[in-house]
Amino acid sequence: MIVRLLGTGDSPGTPVLNCHCKTCEDARRNGWERKRFSILVKNAGKIILIDTSPDLRRQLLDNGIERVDAVIWTHPHFDHFGGFSEFYRVQGNVEVFTTPQIHESIGKYLHFLSYRRKEVEVYEKFQISGISFTLFPVNHPPVDAVGVKLEWNGYKVVITGDTNIEIPERSVEEMNKPDLFIADAIAPSGKFKKHMNAKEALSLAERVGARRVILTHLGHFFPPPKIAVRHYPVGEDYQTFSFREGTLDEFLGD
Ligand SMILES: [Zn+2]
Ligand SMILES: [Zn+2]
Ligand SMILES: [Zn+2]
Numbered sequence: 001m002i003v004r005l006l007g008t009g010d011s012p013g014t015p016v017l018n019c020h021c022k023t024c025e026d027a028r029r030n031g032w033e034r035k036r037f038s039i040l041v042k043n044a045g046k047i048i049l050i051d052t053s054p055d056l057r058r059q060l061l062d063n064g065i066e067r068v069d070a071v072i073w074t075h076p077h078f079d080h081f082g083g084f085s086e087f088y089r090v091q092g093n094v095e096v097f098t099t100p101q102i103h104e105s106i107g108k109y110l111h112f113l114s115y116r117r118k119e120v121e122v123y124e125k126f127q128i129s130g131i132s133f134t135l136f137p138v139n140h141p142p143v144d145a146v147g148v149k150l151e152w153n154g155y156k157v158v159i160t161g162d163t164n165i166e167i168p169e170r171s172v173e174e175m176n177k178p179d180l181f182i183a184d185a186i187a188p189s190g191k192f193k194k195h196m197n198a199k200e201a202l203s204l205a206e207r208v209g210a211r212r213v214i215l216t217h218l219g220h221f222f223p224p225p226k227i228a229v230r231h232y233p234v235g236e237d238y239q240t241f242s243f244r245e246g247t248l249d250e251f252l253g254d
Contacts (some may be wrong), residue, residue, distance in 0.1 A: 107225030
């Protein structure tokens with residue numbers, strides 16, 4: 001099983017349009033960026049996307065992905081579903097998994113597309129391509145939002161989704177002891193109503209006993225990656241985690 005971060009940016013991405021802060025200027029000057037949130041999971045030749053970023057066309061082209069087999073949506077914010085029609089227009093017939101409430105919200109926006117809705121309840125396991133998934137509610141006011149747990153071959157990967165630190169206790173229990181913990185951290189510090197900062201995300205990682213933590217949904221409040229990585233386990237677009245029997249490898253791109 002492969003887990004690849006297709007986009008590690010927050011909703012505007014980095015660089016932010018019309019922002020001339022040090023980080024955004026560094027991104028323009030040195031040609032790096034943080035695209036919007038999407039995670040690719042590949043197993044047994046099947047491609048599953050957790051969220052469909054507005055940058056999806058570029059992300060699929062860059063990664064040589066010609067077909068998507070299933071989609072899981074975490075919540076009805078544009079930076080997490082806006083790119084769905086990037087591939088649905090040319091492919092169609094993709095099964096999309098999320099809770100009935102999140103389907104309803106996103107469905108209003110995508111009313112012109114008739115995609116295949118698969119309704120799943122929180123805390124109930126479902127299988128796609130040999131991987132067991134569980135959605136668990138998090139706290140991202142004012143919308144319904146879930147995190148995602150993946151279990152495969154004895155490995156456990158937890159993606160917090162967009163959330164502040166006030167996560168329901170039962171969901172924190174679902175996160176227990178992940179091999180890889182992919183956590184929302186929009187800024188190094190400061191209080192955010194909808195998101196964790198890096199300190200909060202790292203304290204949550206410690207609380208759940210994560211073996212490896214990687215921060216994502218990163219805003220331009222972080223310094224450029226070369227500096228940020230010295231202080232925080234920040235993710236990078238196309239960073240990839242490869243799970244095989246007995247080993248967890250990590251590499252950038254292909
Ligand atoms: Zn987001
Ligand atoms: Zn900026
Ligand atoms: Zn959000």
